[in-house]
Amino acid sequence: MNSEAIKSAPAVLDKAKGGHQGLALAVLFVGAFLAPLDYFIVNLALPSIHTGLNATDAQLQLVVSAYASAYAVLLITGGRLGDLYGRRRMFMTGMAAFVVASALCGFATSGHMLVISRIVQGIAAAVMAPQVLATVRAVVPVHRQTKVMSLYGFMFGLSSIVGQLGGGALITYHPFGLDWRIIFLLNIPIGIVAFIGTWKFVPENQPATRAAIDLKGSALLSAVLLLIIYPMTHGREAGWPAWTFVMFALAVPVFALFIATERRVERKGGDPLVDLQLFRNPAFALGLVLAFLFYCNSAFFLTYGIFLQTGLHWSPLASGIAIMPFALGFVAGPLTSPAVVKRIGSHVLTLGFSMMAVGFAIIGWSSVQSVTPALPFYCGLVLAGIGQGLLLPSIVRIVLLEVVPEKAGLASGVVSSTLQIGSAFGTAAISGAFFAAIGSRSTASAYAHGFQFSLAINALLMVVCIGLSVLLVRHQQHALRRVAQPA
Numbered sequence: 001m002n003s004e005a006i007k008s009a010p011a012v013l014d015k016a017k018g019g020h021q022g023l024a025l026a027v028l029f030v031g032a033f034l035a036p037l038d039y040f041i042v043n044l045a046l047p048s049i050h051t052g053l054n055a056t057d058a059q060l061q062l063v064v065s066a067y068a069s070a071y072a073v074l075l076i077t078g079g080r081l082g083d084l085y086g087r088r089r090m091f092m093t094g095m096a097a098f099v100v101a102s103a104l105c106g107f108a109t110s111g112h113m114l115v116i117s118r119i120v121q122g123i124a125a126a127v128m129a130p131q132v133l134a135t136v137r138a139v140v141p142v143h144r145q146t147k148v149m150s151l152y153g154f155m156f157g158l159s160s161i162v163g164q165l166g167g168g169a170l171i172t173y174h175p176f177g178l179d180w181r182i183i184f185l186l187n188i189p190i191g192i193v194a195f196i197g198t199w200k201f202v203p204e205n206q207p208a209t210r211a212a213i214d215l216k217g218s219a220l221l222s223a224v225l226l227l228i229i230y231p232m233t234h235g236r237e238a239g240w241p242a243w244t245f246v247m248f249a250l251a252v253p254v255f256a257l258f259i260a261t262e263r264r265v266e267r268k269g270g271d272p273l274v275d276l277q278l279f280r281n282p283a284f285a286l287g288l289v290l291a292f293l294f295y296c297n298s299a300f301f302l303t304y305g306i307f308l309q310t311g312l313h314w315s316p317l318a319s320g321i322a323i324m325p326f327a328l329g330f331v332a333g334p335l336t337s338p339a340v341v342k343r344i345g346s347h348v349l350t351l352g353f354s355m356m357a358v359g360f361a362i363i364g365w366s367s368v369q370s371v372t373p374a375l376p377f378y379c380g381l382v383l384a385g386i387g388q389g390l391l392l393p394s395i396v397r398i399v400l401l402e403v404v405p406e407k408a409g410l411a412s413g414v415v416s417s418t419l420q421i422g423s424a425f426g427t428a429a430i431s432g433a434f435f436a437a438i439g440s441r442s443t444a445s446a447y448a449h450g451f452q453f454s455l456a457i458n459a460l461l462m463v464v465c466i467g468l469s470v471l472l473v474r475h476q477q478h479a480l481r482r483v484a485q486p487a
Protein backbone atom coordinates (compact mmCIF):
# COMPACT_ATOMS: atom_id res chain seq x y z
CA MET A 1 0.00 0.00 0.00
CA ASN A 2 1.43 3.41 -0.89
CA SER A 3 1.64 6.41 1.43
CA GLU A 4 -1.39 8.14 -0.08
CA ALA A 5 -3.61 5.15 0.63
CA ILE A 6 -2.26 4.88 4.16
CA LYS A 7 -3.02 8.53 4.82
CA SER A 8 -6.57 8.25 3.50
CA ALA A 9 -7.52 5.14 5.50
CA PRO A 10 -7.79 6.72 9.00
CA ALA A 11 -10.02 9.49 7.66
CA VAL A 12 -12.36 6.94 6.16
CA LEU A 13 -12.47 4.94 9.37
CA ASP A 14 -13.15 8.04 11.48
CA LYS A 15 -16.26 8.81 9.43
CA ALA A 16 -17.73 5.39 10.14
CA LYS A 17 -17.06 5.15 13.87
CA GLY A 18 -19.40 3.70 16.48
CA GLY A 19 -23.06 3.40 15.62
CA HIS A 20 -22.54 4.89 12.18
CA GLN A 21 -20.23 2.01 11.29
CA GLY A 22 -22.93 -0.49 12.21
CA LEU A 23 -25.51 1.39 10.15
CA ALA A 24 -23.06 1.62 7.25
CA LEU A 25 -22.60 -2.15 7.31
CA ALA A 26 -26.36 -2.69 7.54
CA VAL A 27 -27.14 -0.73 4.37
CA LEU A 28 -24.20 -2.27 2.52
CA PHE A 29 -25.43 -5.75 3.41
CA VAL A 30 -28.80 -4.85 1.93
CA GLY A 31 -27.02 -4.53 -1.40
CA ALA A 32 -25.14 -7.79 -0.82
CA PHE A 33 -28.46 -9.47 -0.01
CA LEU A 34 -30.59 -8.09 -2.86
CA ALA A 35 -28.28 -9.20 -5.70
CA PRO A 36 -28.48 -12.98 -5.00
CA LEU A 37 -32.03 -12.70 -3.63
CA ASP A 38 -33.38 -11.62 -7.00
CA TYR A 39 -31.84 -14.70 -8.56
CA PHE A 40 -33.45 -17.10 -6.07
CA ILE A 41 -36.81 -15.42 -5.58
CA VAL A 42 -37.80 -15.43 -9.25
CA ASN A 43 -37.59 -19.23 -9.61
CA LEU A 44 -40.82 -19.91 -7.73
CA ALA A 45 -42.56 -17.12 -9.65
CA LEU A 46 -41.90 -18.61 -13.10
CA PRO A 47 -45.17 -20.60 -13.36
CA SER A 48 -47.13 -17.47 -12.36
CA ILE A 49 -45.17 -15.37 -14.88
CA HIS A 50 -45.89 -17.99 -17.55
CA THR A 51 -49.62 -17.66 -16.87
CA GLY A 52 -49.75 -13.92 -16.26
CA LEU A 53 -47.71 -12.81 -19.27
CA ASN A 54 -48.28 -15.82 -21.50
CA ALA A 55 -44.49 -16.13 -21.55
CA THR A 56 -42.81 -18.88 -23.54
CA ASP A 57 -40.49 -21.50 -22.04
CA ALA A 58 -37.54 -19.71 -23.66
CA GLN A 59 -38.54 -16.40 -22.04
CA LEU A 60 -38.84 -18.11 -18.66
CA GLN A 61 -35.29 -19.41 -19.05
CA LEU A 62 -34.07 -15.94 -20.04
CA VAL A 63 -35.77 -14.33 -17.03
CA VAL A 64 -33.18 -16.23 -14.97
CA SER A 65 -30.20 -16.56 -17.32
CA ALA A 66 -30.31 -13.00 -18.72
CA TYR A 67 -30.00 -11.58 -15.18
CA ALA A 68 -27.12 -13.94 -14.37
CA SER A 69 -25.34 -13.21 -17.68
CA ALA A 70 -25.46 -9.43 -17.33
CA TYR A 71 -24.34 -9.71 -13.72
CA ALA A 72 -21.48 -12.07 -14.61
CA VAL A 73 -19.99 -10.12 -17.52
CA LEU A 74 -20.05 -6.72 -15.82
CA LEU A 75 -19.02 -7.77 -12.31
CA ILE A 76 -15.34 -6.92 -12.82
CA THR A 77 -16.20 -3.72 -14.69
CA GLY A 78 -18.51 -2.72 -11.82
CA GLY A 79 -15.66 -3.12 -9.34
CA ARG A 80 -13.39 -0.95 -11.46
CA LEU A 81 -16.07 1.74 -11.74
CA GLY A 82 -15.95 1.95 -7.95
CA ASP A 83 -12.16 2.31 -8.07
CA LEU A 84 -12.46 5.11 -10.63
CA TYR A 85 -15.41 7.13 -9.36
CA GLY A 86 -15.76 6.19 -5.69
CA ARG A 87 -17.35 3.09 -4.19
CA ARG A 88 -20.05 4.88 -2.25
CA ARG A 89 -21.07 6.83 -5.36
CA MET A 90 -21.21 3.68 -7.51
CA PHE A 91 -23.05 1.70 -4.84
CA MET A 92 -25.73 4.39 -4.75
CA THR A 93 -25.82 4.50 -8.56
CA GLY A 94 -26.22 0.74 -8.74
CA MET A 95 -28.89 0.74 -6.03
CA ALA A 96 -30.87 3.48 -7.77
CA ALA A 97 -30.67 1.60 -11.09
CA PHE A 98 -31.68 -1.63 -9.31
CA VAL A 99 -34.79 0.09 -7.93
CA VAL A 100 -35.73 1.44 -11.38
CA ALA A 101 -35.12 -1.96 -13.00
CA SER A 102 -37.23 -3.66 -10.32
CA ALA A 103 -40.07 -1.28 -11.11
CA LEU A 104 -39.73 -2.09 -14.83
CA CYS A 105 -39.85 -5.81 -14.01
CA GLY A 106 -42.87 -5.35 -11.76
CA PHE A 107 -44.84 -3.43 -14.38
CA ALA A 108 -43.75 -5.55 -17.37
CA THR A 109 -46.58 -6.22 -19.82
CA SER A 110 -44.92 -9.01 -21.81
CA GLY A 111 -42.32 -11.71 -21.46
CA HIS A 112 -40.04 -9.79 -23.81
CA MET A 113 -40.23 -6.63 -21.68
CA LEU A 114 -39.56 -8.64 -18.52
CA VAL A 115 -36.41 -10.20 -20.03
CA ILE A 116 -35.07 -6.77 -21.04
CA SER A 117 -35.84 -5.40 -17.57
CA ARG A 118 -34.02 -8.33 -15.99
CA ILE A 119 -30.94 -7.53 -18.09
CA VAL A 120 -31.03 -3.96 -16.75
CA GLN A 121 -31.46 -5.34 -13.23
CA GLY A 122 -28.41 -7.61 -13.70
CA ILE A 123 -26.32 -4.65 -14.90
CA ALA A 124 -27.39 -2.64 -11.86
CA ALA A 125 -26.50 -5.52 -9.53
CA ALA A 126 -23.05 -5.75 -11.16
CA VAL A 127 -22.43 -2.08 -10.41
CA MET A 128 -23.76 -2.33 -6.85
CA ALA A 129 -22.46 -5.63 -5.48
CA PRO A 130 -18.66 -5.28 -5.92
CA GLN A 131 -18.64 -2.07 -3.89
CA VAL A 132 -19.75 -3.90 -0.75
CA LEU A 133 -16.58 -5.89 -0.07
CA ALA A 134 -14.34 -3.04 -1.18
CA THR A 135 -16.07 -0.63 1.21
CA VAL A 136 -16.04 -3.15 4.06
CA ARG A 137 -12.25 -3.28 3.79
CA ALA A 138 -12.12 0.52 4.06
CA VAL A 139 -14.62 1.23 6.86
CA VAL A 140 -14.10 -1.82 9.12
CA PRO A 141 -11.02 -2.15 11.35
CA VAL A 142 -8.70 -5.00 10.40
CA HIS A 143 -9.34 -6.96 13.62
CA ARG A 144 -13.10 -7.09 12.86
CA GLN A 145 -12.94 -7.92 9.17
CA THR A 146 -12.89 -11.72 9.58
CA LYS A 147 -16.14 -11.62 11.55
CA VAL A 148 -17.76 -9.20 9.12
CA MET A 149 -16.67 -11.27 6.12
CA SER A 150 -18.22 -14.38 7.68
CA LEU A 151 -21.45 -12.47 8.07
CA TYR A 152 -21.19 -11.38 4.43
CA GLY A 153 -20.87 -15.02 3.34
CA PHE A 154 -23.82 -16.00 5.53
CA MET A 155 -25.98 -13.49 3.65
CA PHE A 156 -25.80 -15.63 0.51
CA GLY A 157 -27.17 -18.68 2.31
CA LEU A 158 -29.84 -16.55 3.95
CA SER A 159 -30.86 -15.08 0.59
CA SER A 160 -31.59 -18.57 -0.72
CA ILE A 161 -33.96 -19.26 2.19
CA VAL A 162 -35.70 -15.89 2.04
CA GLY A 163 -35.86 -16.04 -1.76
CA GLN A 164 -37.51 -19.46 -1.90
CA LEU A 165 -39.75 -19.28 1.17
CA GLY A 166 -40.50 -15.55 1.02
CA GLY A 167 -41.12 -15.65 -2.72
CA GLY A 168 -43.52 -18.56 -2.33
CA ALA A 169 -45.41 -16.78 0.46
CA LEU A 170 -45.68 -13.50 -1.47
CA ILE A 171 -47.07 -15.20 -4.57
CA THR A 172 -49.47 -17.38 -2.57
CA TYR A 173 -50.93 -14.56 -0.45
CA HIS A 174 -50.46 -11.84 -3.15
CA PRO A 175 -50.49 -8.79 -0.80
CA PHE A 176 -52.10 -5.62 -2.17
CA GLY A 177 -53.80 -7.77 -4.80
CA LEU A 178 -50.51 -8.22 -6.69
CA ASP A 179 -49.47 -11.56 -8.15
CA TRP A 180 -45.86 -12.37 -9.17
CA ARG A 181 -45.18 -8.64 -9.57
CA ILE A 182 -44.84 -8.20 -5.80
CA ILE A 183 -41.46 -10.00 -5.77
CA PHE A 184 -39.97 -7.19 -7.86
CA LEU A 185 -41.96 -4.23 -6.50
CA LEU A 186 -40.89 -5.08 -2.94
CA ASN A 187 -37.34 -4.08 -3.93
CA ILE A 188 -38.46 -0.47 -4.41
CA PRO A 189 -39.03 0.57 -0.75
CA ILE A 190 -36.10 -1.55 0.44
CA GLY A 191 -33.79 -0.04 -2.17
CA ILE A 192 -34.90 3.52 -1.40
CA VAL A 193 -34.18 3.04 2.32
CA ALA A 194 -30.76 1.55 1.49
CA PHE A 195 -30.02 4.44 -0.89
CA ILE A 196 -30.81 7.03 1.77
CA GLY A 197 -28.88 5.05 4.41
CA THR A 198 -25.83 4.88 2.13
CA TRP A 199 -25.93 8.62 1.49
CA LYS A 200 -26.20 9.29 5.22
CA PHE A 201 -23.88 6.71 6.84
CA VAL A 202 -21.43 5.23 4.33
CA PRO A 203 -18.21 7.21 3.75
CA GLU A 204 -16.81 7.69 0.28
CA ASN A 205 -13.66 5.71 -0.42
CA GLN A 206 -11.52 4.70 -3.37
CA PRO A 207 -7.96 3.42 -3.84
CA ALA A 208 -5.05 5.70 -4.61
CA THR A 209 -4.29 3.78 -7.82
CA ARG A 210 -7.08 3.37 -10.35
CA ALA A 211 -7.50 0.67 -13.00
CA ALA A 212 -8.95 1.60 -16.38
CA ILE A 213 -12.12 -0.01 -17.72
CA ASP A 214 -11.81 -2.51 -20.54
CA LEU A 215 -15.03 -1.63 -22.37
CA LYS A 216 -14.10 -3.52 -25.54
CA GLY A 217 -13.35 -6.67 -23.56
CA SER A 218 -16.68 -6.40 -21.71
CA ALA A 219 -18.57 -5.92 -25.00
CA LEU A 220 -16.88 -8.92 -26.65
CA LEU A 221 -17.46 -11.22 -23.68
CA SER A 222 -21.11 -10.11 -23.59
CA ALA A 223 -21.37 -10.93 -27.30
CA VAL A 224 -19.94 -14.42 -26.72
CA LEU A 225 -22.55 -15.15 -24.06
CA LEU A 226 -25.34 -13.75 -26.25
CA LEU A 227 -24.27 -15.92 -29.18
CA ILE A 228 -24.40 -19.02 -26.98
CA ILE A 229 -27.27 -18.47 -24.55
CA TYR A 230 -29.86 -16.90 -26.89
CA PRO A 231 -29.97 -19.79 -29.41
CA MET A 232 -29.72 -22.28 -26.56
CA THR A 233 -32.92 -20.90 -25.00
CA HIS A 234 -34.87 -20.22 -28.21
CA GLY A 235 -33.60 -22.96 -30.50
CA ARG A 236 -35.76 -25.81 -29.17
CA GLU A 237 -39.05 -23.92 -29.48
CA ALA A 238 -38.08 -22.67 -32.95
CA GLY A 239 -37.20 -26.18 -34.18
CA TRP A 240 -33.44 -25.48 -34.29
CA PRO A 241 -33.40 -23.37 -37.47
CA ALA A 242 -30.16 -22.46 -39.28
CA TRP A 243 -29.69 -19.16 -37.43
CA THR A 244 -29.18 -20.99 -34.11
CA PHE A 245 -26.21 -22.91 -35.51
CA VAL A 246 -24.85 -19.77 -37.16
CA MET A 247 -24.86 -18.02 -33.78
CA PHE A 248 -23.14 -20.98 -32.10
CA ALA A 249 -20.48 -20.95 -34.83
CA LEU A 250 -19.95 -17.18 -34.56
CA ALA A 251 -19.26 -17.52 -30.83
CA VAL A 252 -15.91 -19.17 -31.62
CA PRO A 253 -14.29 -16.32 -33.65
CA VAL A 254 -15.78 -13.69 -31.31
CA PHE A 255 -14.23 -15.50 -28.33
CA ALA A 256 -10.91 -15.65 -30.21
CA LEU A 257 -11.20 -11.90 -30.83
CA PHE A 258 -11.84 -11.38 -27.11
CA ILE A 259 -8.64 -13.28 -26.24
CA ALA A 260 -6.65 -11.31 -28.84
CA THR A 261 -8.06 -8.02 -27.48
CA GLU A 262 -7.12 -8.91 -23.91
CA ARG A 263 -3.58 -9.79 -25.01
CA ARG A 264 -3.27 -6.49 -26.88
CA VAL A 265 -4.43 -4.49 -23.84
CA GLU A 266 -1.98 -6.42 -21.67
CA ARG A 267 0.96 -5.80 -24.04
CA LYS A 268 0.22 -2.07 -24.02
CA GLY A 269 0.39 -2.03 -20.21
CA GLY A 270 -3.36 -1.50 -19.77
CA ASP A 271 -5.88 -3.22 -17.52
CA PRO A 272 -7.59 -6.10 -19.37
CA LEU A 273 -10.96 -7.34 -18.21
CA VAL A 274 -9.35 -10.76 -17.66
CA ASP A 275 -5.64 -11.09 -16.83
CA LEU A 276 -4.59 -13.91 -19.17
CA GLN A 277 -1.37 -14.37 -17.19
CA LEU A 278 -3.46 -16.09 -14.52
CA PHE A 279 -4.26 -18.93 -16.91
CA ARG A 280 -0.61 -19.88 -17.22
CA ASN A 281 -1.06 -21.62 -13.88
CA PRO A 282 -2.77 -24.93 -14.79
CA ALA A 283 -4.25 -25.31 -11.29
CA PHE A 284 -5.94 -21.90 -11.52
CA ALA A 285 -7.35 -22.77 -14.96
CA LEU A 286 -8.55 -26.14 -13.61
CA GLY A 287 -10.15 -24.34 -10.67
CA LEU A 288 -12.08 -22.08 -13.04
CA VAL A 289 -13.43 -25.12 -14.89
CA LEU A 290 -14.56 -26.49 -11.51
CA ALA A 291 -16.22 -23.17 -10.63
CA PHE A 292 -18.03 -23.07 -13.99
CA LEU A 293 -19.34 -26.65 -13.77
CA PHE A 294 -20.25 -26.24 -10.10
CA TYR A 295 -22.56 -23.28 -10.73
CA CYS A 296 -24.17 -24.89 -13.76
CA ASN A 297 -26.31 -26.66 -11.15
CA SER A 298 -28.14 -23.35 -10.56
CA ALA A 299 -30.67 -24.70 -13.09
CA PHE A 300 -31.86 -26.95 -10.26
CA PHE A 301 -33.77 -24.07 -8.65
CA LEU A 302 -35.65 -23.29 -11.86
CA THR A 303 -36.61 -26.90 -12.65
CA TYR A 304 -37.51 -27.65 -9.03
CA GLY A 305 -40.06 -24.84 -8.81
CA ILE A 306 -41.68 -25.71 -12.15
CA PHE A 307 -41.78 -29.44 -11.30
CA LEU A 308 -43.62 -28.84 -8.02
CA GLN A 309 -45.97 -26.06 -9.19
CA THR A 310 -46.78 -26.95 -12.80
CA GLY A 311 -46.17 -30.69 -12.60
CA LEU A 312 -47.55 -31.52 -9.16
CA HIS A 313 -49.82 -28.45 -8.85
CA TRP A 314 -48.37 -27.34 -5.54
CA SER A 315 -48.86 -23.76 -4.39
CA PRO A 316 -45.88 -21.38 -4.50
CA LEU A 317 -45.80 -21.37 -0.68
CA ALA A 318 -45.76 -25.17 -0.48
CA SER A 319 -43.00 -25.21 -3.10
CA GLY A 320 -41.02 -22.67 -1.09
CA ILE A 321 -41.36 -24.75 2.06
CA ALA A 322 -40.33 -27.86 0.11
CA ILE A 323 -36.96 -26.29 -0.81
CA MET A 324 -36.17 -25.57 2.84
CA PRO A 325 -34.20 -28.81 3.44
CA PHE A 326 -31.81 -27.77 0.65
CA ALA A 327 -31.65 -24.19 1.88
CA LEU A 328 -30.98 -25.22 5.48
CA GLY A 329 -28.21 -27.52 4.27
CA PHE A 330 -26.89 -24.62 2.20
CA VAL A 331 -26.66 -22.51 5.37
CA ALA A 332 -25.24 -25.35 7.51
CA GLY A 333 -22.45 -26.02 5.01
CA PRO A 334 -20.48 -22.77 5.56
CA LEU A 335 -20.92 -23.08 9.34
CA THR A 336 -19.34 -26.56 9.36
CA SER A 337 -16.80 -25.81 6.64
CA PRO A 338 -13.96 -24.60 8.97
CA ALA A 339 -14.08 -27.83 11.00
CA VAL A 340 -14.23 -29.99 7.89
CA VAL A 341 -11.32 -28.14 6.25
CA LYS A 342 -9.28 -28.52 9.43
CA ARG A 343 -9.64 -32.31 9.17
CA ILE A 344 -9.42 -32.98 5.42
CA GLY A 345 -7.99 -29.77 3.92
CA SER A 346 -8.62 -29.20 0.22
CA HIS A 347 -10.35 -32.58 -0.04
CA VAL A 348 -13.40 -30.62 1.09
CA LEU A 349 -13.99 -30.06 -2.64
CA THR A 350 -14.16 -33.79 -3.36
CA LEU A 351 -16.48 -34.29 -0.37
CA GLY A 352 -18.78 -31.45 -1.43
CA PHE A 353 -19.06 -32.59 -5.05
CA SER A 354 -19.68 -36.17 -3.91
CA MET A 355 -22.50 -35.07 -1.60
CA MET A 356 -24.11 -33.06 -4.39
CA ALA A 357 -23.83 -35.92 -6.91
CA VAL A 358 -25.38 -38.43 -4.50
CA GLY A 359 -28.00 -35.92 -3.35
CA PHE A 360 -29.13 -35.09 -6.89
CA ALA A 361 -29.23 -38.80 -7.76
CA ILE A 362 -31.45 -39.55 -4.75
CA ILE A 363 -33.77 -36.63 -5.54
CA GLY A 364 -34.09 -37.70 -9.19
CA TRP A 365 -34.74 -41.35 -8.30
CA SER A 366 -37.31 -40.45 -5.65
CA SER A 367 -39.16 -37.94 -7.88
CA VAL A 368 -40.41 -40.71 -10.21
CA GLN A 369 -41.21 -43.26 -7.49
CA SER A 370 -44.32 -41.59 -6.11
CA VAL A 371 -46.60 -38.65 -6.85
CA THR A 372 -45.83 -37.08 -3.47
CA PRO A 373 -42.14 -36.58 -2.58
CA ALA A 374 -41.15 -38.99 0.19
CA LEU A 375 -38.45 -39.06 2.87
CA PRO A 376 -35.57 -40.02 0.51
CA PHE A 377 -36.46 -36.99 -1.63
CA TYR A 378 -35.93 -34.61 1.28
CA CYS A 379 -32.83 -36.47 2.50
CA GLY A 380 -31.35 -35.94 -0.96
CA LEU A 381 -32.16 -32.24 -0.71
CA VAL A 382 -30.35 -31.92 2.63
CA LEU A 383 -27.33 -33.82 1.30
CA ALA A 384 -27.07 -31.71 -1.86
CA GLY A 385 -27.62 -28.50 0.13
CA ILE A 386 -24.81 -29.27 2.59
CA GLY A 387 -22.54 -30.13 -0.33
CA GLN A 388 -23.29 -26.80 -1.99
CA GLY A 389 -22.75 -24.97 1.29
CA LEU A 390 -19.36 -26.63 1.77
CA LEU A 391 -18.27 -25.83 -1.77
CA LEU A 392 -19.33 -22.20 -2.10
CA PRO A 393 -16.84 -20.71 0.40
CA SER A 394 -14.16 -23.33 -0.31
CA ILE A 395 -13.86 -23.28 -4.08
CA VAL A 396 -12.92 -19.59 -4.30
CA ARG A 397 -10.48 -19.86 -1.38
CA ILE A 398 -8.71 -22.94 -2.75
CA VAL A 399 -8.47 -21.62 -6.31
CA LEU A 400 -7.02 -18.32 -5.05
CA LEU A 401 -4.23 -20.21 -3.27
CA GLU A 402 -2.66 -20.47 -6.74
CA VAL A 403 -2.54 -16.70 -7.21
CA VAL A 404 0.14 -14.29 -6.02
CA PRO A 405 -1.21 -11.85 -3.38
CA GLU A 406 -0.95 -8.76 -5.60
CA LYS A 407 -3.34 -10.34 -8.11
CA ALA A 408 -5.78 -11.81 -5.57
CA GLY A 409 -8.40 -9.09 -6.07
CA LEU A 410 -8.48 -9.45 -9.84
CA ALA A 411 -8.42 -13.26 -9.64
CA SER A 412 -11.31 -13.20 -7.17
CA GLY A 413 -13.33 -11.17 -9.66
CA VAL A 414 -12.51 -13.65 -12.43
CA VAL A 415 -13.62 -16.59 -10.27
CA SER A 416 -16.84 -14.79 -9.24
CA SER A 417 -17.63 -13.96 -12.87
CA THR A 418 -16.94 -17.57 -13.89
CA LEU A 419 -19.41 -18.78 -11.26
CA GLN A 420 -22.10 -16.46 -12.62
CA ILE A 421 -21.38 -17.40 -16.24
CA GLY A 422 -21.74 -21.05 -15.22
CA SER A 423 -25.07 -20.19 -13.63
CA ALA A 424 -26.33 -18.50 -16.79
CA PHE A 425 -25.08 -21.29 -19.06
CA GLY A 426 -26.43 -24.07 -16.83
CA THR A 427 -29.83 -22.40 -16.53
CA ALA A 428 -30.10 -22.16 -20.31
CA ALA A 429 -28.74 -25.62 -21.15
CA ILE A 430 -30.07 -27.84 -18.36
CA SER A 431 -33.51 -26.22 -18.13
CA GLY A 432 -33.67 -26.52 -21.93
CA ALA A 433 -33.08 -30.27 -21.55
CA PHE A 434 -35.80 -30.32 -18.86
CA PHE A 435 -38.38 -28.72 -21.16
CA ALA A 436 -37.30 -30.92 -24.07
CA ALA A 437 -37.79 -34.08 -21.97
CA ILE A 438 -41.32 -32.95 -21.05
CA GLY A 439 -42.22 -32.12 -24.65
CA SER A 440 -45.90 -31.49 -25.29
CA ARG A 441 -47.05 -33.62 -22.38
CA SER A 442 -48.52 -31.96 -19.29
CA THR A 443 -48.89 -34.88 -16.88
CA ALA A 444 -47.24 -35.15 -13.47
CA SER A 445 -45.33 -38.18 -14.74
CA ALA A 446 -43.91 -36.17 -17.67
CA TYR A 447 -42.70 -33.41 -15.37
CA ALA A 448 -41.21 -35.97 -12.97
CA HIS A 449 -39.23 -37.62 -15.76
CA GLY A 450 -38.12 -34.21 -17.08
CA PHE A 451 -36.99 -33.24 -13.58
CA GLN A 452 -35.18 -36.57 -13.19
CA PHE A 453 -33.41 -36.04 -16.53
CA SER A 454 -32.22 -32.56 -15.54
CA LEU A 455 -30.96 -33.89 -12.20
CA ALA A 456 -29.11 -36.69 -13.98
CA ILE A 457 -27.22 -34.02 -15.94
CA ASN A 458 -26.48 -32.13 -12.72
CA ALA A 459 -25.24 -35.30 -11.02
CA LEU A 460 -23.04 -36.17 -14.01
CA LEU A 461 -21.46 -32.71 -13.91
CA MET A 462 -20.71 -33.18 -10.21
CA VAL A 463 -19.07 -36.57 -10.94
CA VAL A 464 -16.82 -34.82 -13.47
CA CYS A 465 -16.02 -32.25 -10.78
CA ILE A 466 -15.05 -35.03 -8.35
CA GLY A 467 -12.34 -36.17 -10.76
CA LEU A 468 -11.16 -32.62 -11.46
CA SER A 469 -11.04 -31.78 -7.73
CA VAL A 470 -8.80 -34.81 -7.10
CA LEU A 471 -6.44 -33.56 -9.82
CA LEU A 472 -6.44 -30.06 -8.33
CA VAL A 473 -5.63 -31.30 -4.83
CA ARG A 474 -2.83 -33.52 -6.16
CA HIS A 475 -1.34 -30.59 -8.06
CA GLN A 476 -1.36 -28.44 -4.92
CA GLN A 477 0.18 -31.22 -2.82
CA HIS A 478 2.96 -31.70 -5.39
CA ALA A 479 3.57 -27.95 -5.42
CA LEU A 480 3.86 -27.90 -1.62
CA ARG A 481 6.33 -30.80 -1.68
CA ARG A 482 8.46 -28.99 -4.27
CA VAL A 483 8.53 -25.87 -2.10
CA ALA A 484 9.44 -27.93 0.98
CA GLN A 485 12.39 -29.63 -0.74
CA PRO A 486 15.79 -28.08 0.10
CA ALA A 487 17.53 -26.27 -2.74
